[in-house]
Amino acid sequence: MAEKYIIGVDGSEQSRTALEWGLTRAAQSGATVELLHVADDSFLSESVAFLSEAQAASEKMLEAEREFARESGFTGQISGTAVVGHPIAEVENASRHADLVILGAHAGSKLAGSFFGTRAVKIAAVAHCPVAVVPSNVEGKPQPGVVVGVDGSEASQRAIAFAAEEASFRGVPLIAVYAWMPPLTPGLEYLWSEELVESQRSAAEESIAIGTAGLAERYPDLSVERRIVQAPPVAAILQAAEDADTIVVGSRGRGGLQRLLLGSVSHGVLQALPRTTIVTRA
Template sequence: MTGRVLVNVVDSAEASGRALRFAIDQASGRGLGLHIIHVIDESIVKSRKTELLQAATQRGEQVLAEATATARTAAPTLEVTSSIEQGDPMRVFTELSNDYELLVVGSDWQQHGSPSRRAVEALRIAAASDSPVAVIPDMDLTGRSGIVVGVDGSENSAHALQFAAAEAARTGQPLIAVHAWTLPVVPGAEFIDSASFYDDLSRDAADTLENALEEVRAEYPKLTVQPVCFDGDATLALATEAERGTLVVVGSHGRSGVARLMLGSVSHGLLARLAAPTVIVR
């Protein structure tokens, strides 16, 4: 890690957009540097049309200049660098991901629209990156509060919990820790005291969540923590809580090879229907 946040700006609108502002806040708030990139699509490069490439490069330089000015105005002491990259955005981000503590990408997903290229690219980048990836929709968060995090007792969710707790403490927001569980299919269930069985599972779920939160409570004693145990689907639980939060954080399974191009069902579900800015932590 080089102690920097990486953000991609596509056009002039993004040079002052929510993804860039999120990246600026993360970099300045966490004492990191900020690197801004603009990616020239590989189709332009492969066209071998010099004038087209020159025009795309000039446009990219303008976009980067506007984004850099935005960053320096918002955070005068922030170390800001920029570069123009060429190729497929997912490949570019994947190759760069090891060198940054956080990657930030914008998404133009709309609740009632069909999936766009940018929304799909954001999902692919989150799946392939080695570093945490923040996917930022163009969404008004006025009136919202809370950092939502998924907790399931795994190592990956522990990393997500640490990220979320640090962000909640930094921003002075409550930490909303969500643990979802469901009743298993049990052969012979008709012979079981269903009420007692449900109560046992409910207590086990609450214990799992509280055990996971012990370290966070000790590290951040002043942090407001809101545990949420949800009887049902984890994606639905997190999406529901995310509608009142400013950020949702989940862990990824961290597979290798071809399997890495697929996120877990929860991560994929949240990115496919963004309810809030979402961070995928490995």
């Protein structure tokens, strides 16, 4: 059965960038595509007339984006849904029936009201499938490659599995990054001898070896580069992303209202968003 991608559209430059990325990927993988436009009802009157006009505007926007997709040359199966509602809730519900949700975003956007600004972070936290957030502006011309963080957690293992499959499918290197920092306590730095630091490095080497174990057997042609970096995790991943075009990070998959908290690493990477970032589910 073919995969299904849901691509959020709103006619903006950021949305179009994500749409083009999603259509290219769908053409390569044979996935079906559903375009989703949500008219935010947060500031709308609840009267039938206002909601009817909002629905009509949403359908008009959706048709324009479907036409853009057809004109781009995409020949795969494509459908569309236009709704009036809360963007986060609507995309979360749609993600239950998708293999990947694709959103555009301003790099480092601080606009709380922007569907594809900080809401992309919240959607990535609550979605039921992986979410790809595509920046509209990328510095330089990144080399093809997939960066993934390794820390031994369940979320990390899921991210590694997704990243390895992604890199293998595209035929690009996988860069596995393990970041560590000695637990510095103010005034007690002298307790950290060279032997203790070396033991931390050894533990890091063991962790990254365990985290990437089995990849060579599963993907014989996959090139895996393992990096151990003494730096905060977000900084280490962003540095590695200078040599790649895609980042994969894991979400802890919390329940209730806490689902809006991705975790410091995934949230930090999405806030910087130097490259297309895919958030996987734990």
